[in-house]
Amino acid sequence: EEEEMVATPTLYERLGGVNAISAVVDEFIGRVAANPDMKRTFQPLLTEVGEKGAASPKLIALRQNLIDQIGEASGGPQKYMGKDMVTAHKGMNITEVEFNSLAGNLSGALDKFSVPATEKNELLTVIGSLKPSIVGK
């Protein structure tokens, strides 16, 4: 009898690769920008985007960092080159309420693209695991 060697697709592949992840990140950023809970911490970024629009270097860097971070964390070829999560959020004193509000924006972005529950929960679990490095730093 022949043995079938079928590789289990990575979360990255099941999400649809870099194009699908980029679309989710763009939707996520739009939701975060419109979320009143995010105003406190994201004001400097929002101000720069107000001045420079889509050419804002902060916005461009954050978008790329998020694509790389989600790509790498889900098993894709990307390499996250941003700050570690503690350093990136140091001094912000991010609360659990703010963290959960942002996670809700990611969840909404995944729903917008009809990402199935299995993949959605896997990604939210990966992101949720970063909470101790982000809240209260």
Ligand code: HEM
């Ligand atoms: C799991 C959840 C989160 C992830 C994966 C995440 C990821 C990131 C990444 C990759 C950066 C860029 C780091 C760099 O510049 O090298 C960043 C910056 C930042 N994060 Fe988060 N973050 C999360 C949660 C939060 C929350 C809950 C808040 C606020 C309520 C927040 C506020 C910020 C702000 C204000 C910046 C700086 C943006 C700028 O460049 O102006 N983050 N985050």
